[in-house]
Amino acid sequence: MIKVVNLHKRFNSLHVLKGITTQINPGEVVCIIGPSGSGKSTFLRCLNLLEEPTEGEIFIEGVKITDEKVNINEVRAEMGMVFQRFNLFPHMTALQNITIGPVQVRKLSQEEAEERAYALLDKVGLREKAHEYPDNLSGGQQQRVAIARALSMHPKAMLFDEPTSALDPEMIKEVLDVMKDLAKEGMTMVVVSHEMGFAREVSDRVLFMDDGIIVEEGPPSQIFGNPQNERTKSFLSKVL
Amino acid sequence: MKQMKHSRTFIVTLIMAGIFLLAACSGQAQETAGDTAGTDTVLIITSNPEGAEVFINGEPYDGVTPLTIRGLSPGRYLVEVAKARYRKESRYVEVKPGENMVRFSLAETSLYYLWKIAPLLLLGAVMTLFLTIISVFNGIVIGTFAGMARVVPFRLLNVIAGAYVNFFRGTPLLVQIFMIHFGLPPVLGSLFGDGTPIPLNPFLSALSALSINSGAYVAEIIRAGIQSIDRGQMEAARSLGMSYWQAMRHIILPQAVKRVIPPLGNEFIAMLKDSSLVSVIGMEELVRKAQVIVTRTYRPTETWLGVGLVFLMMTLPFTKIVTELERRLKTSD
Numbered sequence: 001m002i003k004v005v006n007l008h009k010r011f012n013s014l015h016v017l018k019g020i021t022t023q024i025n026p027g028e029v030v031c032i033i034g035p036s037g038s039g040k041s042t043f044l045r046c047l048n049l050l051e052e053p054t055e056g057e058i059f060i061e062g063v064k065i066t067d068e069k070v071n072i073n074e075v076r077a078e079m080g081m082v083f084q085r086f087n088l089f090p091h092m093t094a095l096q097n098i099t100i101g102p103v104q105v106r107k108l109s110q111e112e113a114e115e116r117a118y119a120l121l122d123k124v125g126l127r128e129k130a131h132e133y134p135d136n137l138s139g140g141q142q143q144r145v146a147i148a149r150a151l152s153m154h155p156k157a158m159l160f161d162e163p164t165s166a167l168d169p170e171m172i173k174e175v176l177d178v179m180k181d182l183a184k185e186g187m188t189m190v191v192v193s194h195e196m197g198f199a200r201e202v203s204d205r206v207l208f209m210d211d212g213i214i215v216e217e218g219p220p221s222q223i224f225g226n227p228q229n230e231r232t233k234s235f236l237s238k239v240l
Numbered sequence: 241m242k243q244m245k246h247s248r249t250f251i252v253t254l255i256m257a258g259i260f261l262l263a264a265c266s267g268q269a270q271e272t273a274g275d276t277a278g279t280d281t282v283l284i285i286t287s288n289p290e291g292a293e294v295f296i297n298g299e300p301y302d303g304v305t306p307l308t309i310r311g312l313s314p315g316r317y318l319v320e321v322a323k324a325r326y327r328k329e330s331r332y333v334e335v336k337p338g339e340n341m342v343r344f345s346l347a348e349t350s351l352y353y354l355w356k357i358a359p360l361l362l363l364g365a366v367m368t369l370f371l372t373i374i375s376v377f378n379g380i381v382i383g384t385f386a387g388m389a390r391v392v393p394f395r396l397l398n399v400i401a402g403a404y405v406n407f408f409r410g411t412p413l414l415v416q417i418f419m420i421h422f423g424l425p426p427v428l429g430s431l432f433g434d435g436t437p438i439p440l441n442p443f444l445s446a447l448s449a450l451s452i453n454s455g456a457y458v459a460e461i462i463r464a465g466i467q468s469i470d471r472g473q474m475e476a477a478r479s480l481g482m483s484y485w486q487a488m489r490h491i492i493l494p495q496a497v498k499r500v501i502p503p504l505g506n507e508f509i510a511m512l513k514d515s516s517l518v519s520v521i522g523m524e525e526l527v528r529k530a531q532v533i534v535t536r537t538y539r540p541t542e543t544w545l546g547v548g549l550v551f552l553m554m555t556l557p558f559t560k561i562v563t564e565l566e567r568r569l570k571t572s573d
Binding site for chain 2: 048050073074076077078079080081083085087088089090091100101104105146149150153
């Protein structure tokens with residue numbers, strides 16, 4: 001469903017991604033792990049073109065999104081994105097945060113969008129917070145609203161950029177639980193995370209990235225149980 | 241020692257002689273006064289304004305100006321006139337036999353003077369306020385476009401708006417006023433006329449200069465307001481599939497507006513003060529009014545103090561409002 005071929009990204013002289021090639025299949029949950037500065041987030045952000053790749057190709061369902069003729073907005077609408085720092089719209093209630101995308105982009109009526117939004121709020125367990133502003137929600141609640149917001153577009157895949165890194169420990173579980181439910185429903189997910197437990201338990205495949213390349217990839221049992229590469233071993237020995 | 245004693249005696253003698261002489265003189269004066277009483281010594285005291293009380297040698301005299309006093313003996317008199325809300329004036333008058341005229345022109349006390357010129361100053365203040373409101377309003381319209389033009393991802397717009405902002409923030413407002421009022425007429429003349437300069441009326445020049453200048457400052461406020469919104473907001477909006485303009489309109493601008501209101505208030509206060517510069521091209525606002533008053537009354541001290549107070553009357557409430565707005569917006573942010 002997502003195919004990445006020889007992806008490079010440079011920020012001026014900084015070479016962040018040095019040729020990434022991989023494929024993500026429908027319904028697959030892929031976790032990307034690796035030390036900070038390894039290019040995990042940049043790779044994820046390239047997938048919905050928040051970062052413009054310097055070189056290489058990305059295909060989503062056969063459509064080459066790195067092509068200049070492609071409508072970026074349509075591509076992004078199909079890819080839900082969840083950010084480390086939630087990035088909820090502070091001037092809108094939880095409900096409005098979830099309806100704005102469908103209403104503005106999908107041209108849904110306000111009623112339809114709200115119906116959909118309430119269903120999503122039920123799913124993340126926050127219906128009673130529909131009319132609260134983000135400032136009045138805890139970090140965990142904000143991130144769950146942010147997940148609901150991304151889901152409101154009915155995306156084909158969900159991208160998570162360190163979704164629990166900005167959360168207090170006691171709130172991490174509620175967010176991971178929502179993500180596990182999503183995985184069970186068969187959502188295609190790409191997750192950049194430091195949550196090794198989640199990666200081991202939920203993911204179908206783990207990519208270990210270091211210094212702009214995928215050093216090692218494979219099922220979690222292999223990556224965590226029997227890593228082949230020295231760098232993978234040394235990283236895991238530090239975080240586990 | 242001996243010499244000192246001698247000189248002291250001399251001084252004492254001199255003083256005593258003086259007193260004697262004085263007494264003799266006044267005795268003589270009284271005598272002559274008695275001689276000519278009721279004949280032809282007249283002292284006429286007038287004052288502008290009329291109706292002032294009169295004191296002769298410190299003693300109150302019955303009646304108010306204009307006043308004709310008969311029966312004074314010739315001599316030197318201290319004439320004083322006093323009227324409420326005016327400064328007391330006194331003068332030594334050498335009264336000679338015949339008709340004597342004294343004219344007093346009374347100056348208002350500072351407070352009364354201020355009270356008298358207040359209507360004129362307030363009229364000027366209304367003009368200042370009017371100019372400022374219109375200019376800042378225009379400035380907000382111009383500045384919103386220019387400010388957005390600085391942040392949108394179009395290189396040409398960035399450059400044009402940047403040049404505009406830098407030019408009008410980097411040159412003195414006074415120079416801009418001159419450029420428009422004196423620099424533009426020849427250009428207009430050669431473009432739209434027969435080559436002779438087309439003069440601009442001061443109001444038009446003032447309004448254009450202030451509006452364009454204000455626009456540059458507002459543009460910076462708007463740019464800063466937009467850029468102060470966390471990058472993640474734009475990213476979150478774009479990743480929902482919104483276009484740049486949708487994200488601007490629904491996500492960025494509504495948040496930026498709140499942050500922009502207090503600095504816009506400050507811009508208004510700054511413009512209120514800077515608008516005084518248009519007095520140099522004869523625009524009759526507060527400062528120009530004061531200049532005109534001073535040339536008429538010769539009282540610069542109170543006049544300019546009054547101008548300062550009127551400005552303060554306008555700026556202080558706005559400063560308060562801005563502070564209050566800042567406080568409220570901070571709590572709801």
